[in-house]
Amino acid sequence: MTHDPHRRDLISRTFLTTFGAPPDLWCRAPGRVDLMGSHTDYNLGAVLTLPIGRDTWIAARANSTRTVRLHSLNLGADAAFALDATGKCADHPWLDYVHGVARMLQEDGLSVTGFDGVIHSTVPLRSGLSSSAALECAVATVFEALGGWQLAPLQKALLCQRAENRHVGVNCGILDQFTSCMGQQGCALLLDCRDLSSHAMAIAKGIRIVICDTRAQRELTGSEYGERREQCETGARLLGCAALREVTPEHFAAHAHELPASVAKRCRFILEEHARVYTLAAALTTGERDAIRQLTAASFDGACHLYEIASPAMHAMMAAMLAAPGVIGARQAGAGFGGCMVAFVEEAQVEAFATAVRSHYLAATAVEPEIYPVTAAAGAERIGQNEEEAK
Ligand code: ADP
């Protein structure tokens, strides 16, 4: 991905026209897809997550001021903010993701420098592949390179999460920023959100991960996400635990009937989904197709009937994925309510799968979906200087 010459040319040319000089620093950070573990992160459970080759690039140049000036190629927008300001940006909400990172870095006593930057992302925006974390983590990497200090990747992830929680105002868990900072090329990550430990794991040969984008966008700041979070917190409290992660299946079975019905459904989903993360991780490593099929089906079933985050577009996509050649299993991804879904597909049949899903979904919804395989990419990084010089 970092060798894509067209992308580099586009960004370089835009930088030159916007700021009148070439960039001298390039950073990138990936989006992610969860292979199992919907909404488990803020319940301190486990997630099987994949940092993907779709990523956000920022080309930058220090500008010797206390202002950050940005152009987003995705939005076709220019905007700027003062590093010393603390308020949100009413005209350009997207700037808050960048400004939030600058604020948190300064709160932690790190020096930040004004810069000019062009942003370009191949992560679709607001589609559940975490373009917001990719932007935050790429920005933190730019400040890091310009400031001459370095954060450990986990610290960077926590800081970017804090920026999204406190400055942007989205109460997300750690999944997105963790994956974007801690990604390793070629590996899925089995993340434990309680102690923030993770294990890199390879996916069995012959199985490809395919993103199936419904093109029905969702809003994470919408009330559903916060409502699910509150219901989980209520459930944990009523069950006498700090987080649902602490609730054992036995304890839940004994006390579920004491919970309000909707809260019990949410809790049941989280407990089952958390357990599925480990069984899917094992099945993906050894390539047990039947287990992958069953676990992904159970995950989507829970998303529909227990967590209630499935939308009509997601049902249409699920039907298209399950009817396509080469499919091993399929489920929701991200927060749900539209956006992207994920399929596990036999490598030799990825193209046939994509063609079939496209026509089936288009016929059912009159919407052209986007279907593409992804591979595991490295986490947030400065794009190599050798590469820059070779250009
Ligand atoms: P997701 O993280 O699933 O893509 P979010 O709603 O959490 O969805 O974050 C999307 C928001 O992040 C966008 O609406 C925009 O404000 C900001 N954003 C992400 N990538 C970019 C980009 N390349 N340029 C400008 N803003 C971006």
Ligand code: MG
């Ligand atoms: Mg996001």
